[in-house]
Amino acid sequence: MSHIEAKLGALGESLPEYQPPVANYLGCKQSGTTLYVSARVSRARGEVGTDLTTDAAHQAARRTLLDILAIIKQGIGDLDRIVSVDKLVGFVRSASHFTEQPRVIDGASDLLVELWGVEGRHARTATGVAQLPFGAAVQLELILTLSE
């Protein structure tokens, strides 16, 4: 088992079953040592601030990151090839009054730092949108650096 998957286990988490893309795109695409990871929506549906609380959306973001890690493993074979997390973009389907997007996306950022430590710290955008695919609550995309 990879070092990162062992860390996941120690956190009481595990990789969910891989779910393929829903349309004509790849789960991730490598260019040189850069890995562009496609956006993935949360399994949780609904608008944050009305249908979901901030805490529920925070949990949805963490869970979505787990789904993304399963996609990355499928794409590159081994999560230990990731040497740095460069950028995370998080879209939160937000009620018109909802402004706690940073707290929601911390659900994913926290897990990245728990798994990769200082190299898991990343640049980030957390923003609010009115609608997401399938009516999801949260959507996340990543840019990573892989080992040579």
Added chain:
Amino acid sequence: MSHIEAKLGALGESLPEYQPPVANYLGCKQSGTTLYVSARVSRARGEVGTDLTTDAAHQAARRTLLDILAIIKQGIGDLDRIVSVDKLVGFVRSASHFTEQPRVIDGASDLLVELWGVEGRHARTATGVAQLPFGAAVQLELILTLSE
């Protein structure tokens, strides 16, 4: 004529006339072998799910990609310099109930794969927004890798 433009012709498509940026930015910017392509909005205006059907927005996305290819050609001289499509981001101006953003953005993804084959397959984000410049229906941006 370039190989990619010949492929476009075989698909019954052609490059539209180049349209310059509307504000203080470049159509695309190269850094090393990475090409960052500015977002371009569709000529089609309106909200998807009310003013436009999913199919109309899908066609608008394909047409917008053609506009972008003309911009890239203007920027780098020859579309054959593109060796890989890394990432596509698509914003769909969405009615509050509209959740088929992936189907809309496939209009662009399909054409990228038709033109560049396996190297045209890409990471992707398709998301919903409440408003776009000029009231457009769709907005697309790209990250590409160029030959050395």
Added chain:
Amino acid sequence: MSHIEAKLGALGESLPEYQPPVANYLGCKQSGTTLYVSARVSRARGEVGTDLTTDAAHQAARRTLLDILAIIKQGIGDLDRIVSVDKLVGFVRSASHFTEQPRVIDGASDLLVELWGVEGRHARTATGVAQLPFGAAVQLELILTLSE
């Protein structure tokens, strides 16, 4: 004083006090010579097109870029290390009828070009969203290239 900070002074501007990230992310993250800069929201709050005019939002974008430059200086030590501005993404919290996002984001683009000249010209996305963290009016993120 750095060359870029001297240019800022000649424009009648200066770097504001550095403000740290509000959640679990870095102000910027370097990968090779690429610098990913986290999104930063404007100090100005409100919806553009109702609470703020286009001109007020344009000024807010320029001011937000100054906040971002202070963050970058904190992260990399010296703004003169920036050799190229590659990409700017600007989210504008838009009233449902507001479509002048490009004019708003020019507030940041103009300053980038004033400071870095031809290398400050960049690819760009300017888009409209319904909500932003803290109810801000504008949010900006950057990708830059640093000297070796």
